[in-house]
Amino acid sequence: MAENENRRAPGQVRDGIIQVMSLTSKGLTAKEIGDRVSQVVGPVKESSVRSYLRLNTPQLFTREERGVYTLRQDSAPALQRPMPPMATPQAPLTFGRATLHHADCFDWLEQQPANSIHAVITDPPYGLHEYTDEQQAKLRRGRGGVWRIPPSFDGHVRSPVPRFTTLNDEQLKDIRTFFYVWARLLLPRLVPGAHVIVASNPLVSYLVSGALAEAGLERRGEIVRLTMTMRGGDRPKAAHDEFSEVSVMPRSMWEPWLVYRKPIEGRVQDNLRQWRTGGFRRQSQEKPFGDVIPSSPTRKAERELAPHPSLKPQSFLRQLVRSALPLGEGVILDPFAGSGSTLAAAEAVGYASIGVEKDDRYFEMASSAIPKLIRFTPKGDQSRR
Ligand SMILES: C[S@@+](CC[C@H](N)C(=O)[O-])C[C@H]1O[C@@H](n2cnc3c(N)ncnc32)[C@H](O)[C@@H]1O
Structure with a gap:
């Protein structure tokens, strides 16, 4: 050795x-x-x-x-601060075929058997920054830090979103490290052909993508969630009148979800027979799964069921989750589960799923949010079993 x-x-x-x-x-x-x-x-x-x-x-x-x-x-370097110890870990929760663990996913992954996960769908922290204790305290106080409230232009109060332009070089490097280590721990636990679909944003997606590829996952494209993100589009700070015709950055109207796959064994058909993975489930015989999904921002009614600052909508997640198991068989993992929205989506489309959330408050939130999100019927829901 x-x-x-x-x-x-x-x-x-x-x-x-x-x-x-x-x-x-x-x-x-x-x-x-x-x-x-x-x-x-x-x-x-x-x-x-x-x-x-x-x-x-x-x-x-x-x-x-x-x-x-x-x-x-x-x-430790600026952002690679050791995680603060968790309060007493709670026992796992189950909702139908979904199980949520209260744990740090790096620790949890290490305990998992090889070849036990068939797809990953996750919306991670972009590095560690916006979910550090310090930044979470600022978010809860409503002042300072990486979280900000987008301007209200139509009378609606917006939810806070993380502002990634404030990250310095060291913090950007930490994002790469974070995803590299995460993907290295994940790889052996995935079955060959398992898809790994990771939410990102246009400012940091290149770092996440590079780290996943470097760790040994195979790039398979990107899914575009067409949605008004409330990022960018603003005039120069404190010079709105002087430069009234300028936007500092494009107003972002989409969200990239990176698509990676653990390399398959043999041909896709061999991998499908052996591991039940390697492709995407079609929407119907006539319609393949496509890589642009129109999606409204998460609506108030849904946010009231699961008040997590990064809640993703069920209408979008159910389409994504359904597509990730080509034969509808296997287990979906969300290692950064937040309020458990991926697990709820999996349960709603009839799949088994596992989630991991380390924050005590979000774990607690998930315990009441998951059953409500499972029952939630999004407007014009296209997901089906
Ligand atoms: C972007 S949020 C996901 C929100 C989710 N999409 C939802 O709809 O509720 C990321 C979550 O990952 C959690 N997290 C951060 N680091 C973690 C880790 N090492 N292990 C497990 N969970 C972690 C954070 O507490 C946060 O709730």
């Missing part, structure tokens, strides 16, 4: 150790750290990890009881 270790660029193991430790909420043993780093950068000797930890404790790491290490808050 670890024969490759000598050929690795200096610092890669060190960076891997810091990355994996900054993306978890719990302390890890040297063995657990070694296993995770191996999944990210290739085989690493446990003894190398152990000596690195020993050499850099207490400067970088804290050794807790029973050989468990944590990364020191002040030693």
Whole structure:
């Protein structure tokens, strides 16, 4: 083993150790750290990890009881701060064929058996920034930070949206790392041919996309959710009158959902027979699944059922979820489940699903929102079993 270790660029193991430790909420043993780093950068000797930890404790790491290490808050790069510990994890919740876990998905993924997930549909935090404790406190206070209320031009009060133009170079780099590590942990758990569909936005999608490809997933296109996002379109700040005919950025009227796939085994037909995955479920015999889906912003009635700041609408999610299992068989995963809207959509179209949410408040919200979203009938609903 670890024969490759000598050929690795200096610092890669060190960076891997810091990355994996900054993306978890719990302390890890040297063995657990070694296993995770191996999944990210290739085989690493446990003894190398152990000596690195020993050499850099207490400067970088804290050794807790029973050989468990944590990364020191002040030693982590700006946004790779270790996750704050979760309150006591709650027991998983089930709603029909949907199960929601209260956990950090990086930790949770590591525990999952190989080849157990048939599709991923998720709307992740774009990096860690807008879901850090600091930014969530600012969102709940309604002041400052990355969240802002879009201007009201038609008398409607808007929900806050994260403003990604405030991210600095370091934070953008963290987004790439976050998705790379996430995809490396995800890959072995996917069956060959499983699709991974990830919500993004035009400002950071190139980073997410690059990280997923680099981690070993295969790019299969992009789904355009045609929707008025309330991003961009504004006149220059504090110079509205002087430059009244200027928009600083285009008003964004679509949202990219990146489409990736775990490489298939053999031909698509072989993969479909063996793993039940590899393609998309058609809308009907005549109509293939298409990559542009018109979608209204999430309406008030739905937001009242699930008041998560990033709630995605059922009408859109049900179409996406339905398409992701080509034969209607298997399990859909949403590792950043929020209020559980993907799970509700899966249950509504008759699929099994698993969600993971680490925030206590959103987990709690999901427990009451999922049953209501399952029963919710969107206007002009086109999803069907
Ligand atoms: C963009 S929101 C998803 C909202 C969802 N689309 C909905 O409709 O409710 C991302 C969610 O991921 C959660 N999250 C962030 N990091 C996580 C992690 N490491 N493990 C599990 N959940 C995480 C956040 O608390 C947040 O609720």
